[in-house]
Amino acid sequence: MMDVLYFAWVRERIGLPKEKIETQAATVAALIDELRAREERYAMAFSDLSALRVAVDQELTDFDAPLAGVREVAFFPPMTGG
Amino acid sequence: MMDVLYFAWVRERIGLPKEKIETQAATVAALIDELRAREERYAMAFSDLSALRVAVDQELTDFDAPLAGVREVAFFPPMTGG
C-alpha cells in the first residue's frame, strides 16, 4: 500500500491529488504500466513520459527506481519554481 | 594653467590634495617629468608609474594622453571601490 500523488496538470488530468494504491510493481515504470491500464484518464496523463517527473519518498528520481519499501510516489510535470 | 589633483597615497606623499600648475607639457607623461624634477616628494610619488593611474578632465586615460585644452589632471593609485 503506498500513497501516489499527482501535481499540476497531472493532477488535473487524473482528477485527484492523491490516492492509496495496492501494488506489487517493482519499479516506477511498472507502476506506470499498471496505472495506464486502469482508465483512459491515466493513459492520457502518462502518455508522454518525457513530459513527466517522478519523486519517490519525496526525492526526485527516474522511472526505473525500485519501489520496495517505498511509502510515497509523486508524478508531476517539470518544475517551474523561482 | 590647470588643476592637478592627488588622491590616496599619492596625495599623502606629495602632501597636498590639489594645486594649480602652469605648464607647457604636451602630454601627461611630460607633465610627470616636470613634476618629478621639482622636488624629492614628487620624484617619490611618481617613481613607479605602473602603480599609478591618471584621469584627464575626470576621465580615466593613459600617460600619453595630450594635455591641450585640459583643465584638470588627477593622479592616484589603482582604485579600490565596491
Next chain:
Amino acid sequence: MAEDAGLRVVVQEEPFDFGAEAERFAAERSDMGAVVTFTGVVRDVTGGLEGMEIEHYPGMTEKALAKIAAEAQARWSLGEVLVIHRYGKMTAGERIMMVATAAPHRKNAFEAAEFLMDYLKSRAPFWKKERAEGGQSWVAAKDEDEAALDRW
C-alpha cells in the same frame, strides 16, 4: 521553516517583506564582505495577466530547498543562506520568492545565488499556473532553465 547553521528556508502562502528580510539578512555581517539577494516578481508581459497560482508539494518542497541551500553553503563557504518561496495565489508585481547569500567575497556570493536560483527553478517542486483574460494555463518549463544546471 528549517533553521540550521546559517540556513533559513521558508515556504509560505502569505507575502513576505522583501526589504525587511534583506535588511535582517545583511545586518551585522562583519565577517562577510558581500551580500547578494535575488527576488522573483510576478511578471505581466502582455498586460493581460490576472494572476498566478503556484502549486507545490508540501514536505518535499522544504526538503528540496534545504538540500539546495545546504549544497550552496558548503560549496561556496557561505556564511548564511536564506530561501523564501511562496505558494498559492498572487497578482502581477507581487514577489514570488527570494534568495540571499553572504560570503567573504563577491564572486562566491554571486555564484551561490545563481546556483540557488538555477536549482530552485528546475528542482524544487513548484508549478506555476497563469490566469489571463483568455483562461488559465500551466507555465511550461524552459529548456534553457534545464540547460542552466550544466554550469554547476
Next chain:
Amino acid sequence: MAEDAGLRVVVQEEPFDFGAEAERFAAERSDMGAVVTFTGVVRDVTGGLEGMEIEHYPGMTEKALAKIAAEAQARWSLGEVLVIHRYGKMTAGERIMMVATAAPHRKNAFEAAEFLMDYLKSRAPFWKKERAEGGQSWVAAKDEDEAALDRW
C-alpha cells in the same frame, strides 16, 4: 545624485538604508521578473579592524558611476539600475555600497549586477584605507579585480 530613465546613482557620506532601498527598488516592478541586489559590507577579517575610510574624487565619481550604470542598462536591457556608494569613515559591519538591477529574466539581472560590481571595483575613483590596532594602510588593488574585467 543623478536620476535618468530608470538610473539612480547616489554618492554620499551618510549611511543608507539597505532594506528600504531594496524594497523601494523592487516595488511594483510588474514588467520585470528579476531583481538582484549586491551590498558590500566593511569586513573585519582579523577582528582587529577599527574602521575604514573611503576617499573619492568628487565630480569624477558620479560621472564614472553613471557611465558604468548606463552601460549595464543598455547592454542587458535593464529596467532600472541603482548604485549607492558611500565615502568617509565607517566601521566593521557597516554597508559601504549597494547596486540593484531589474530585468525581465534572472540571467540578465545577475550578469548586469556582476558587471556593475566588477567595473565599480576597478574603475570608479574610490580608495579604501583601513585603520587597525597596528596603524593604518591603503587597501591594495587586487590583480583578480582587474582580471575580472576581462570577462565583459
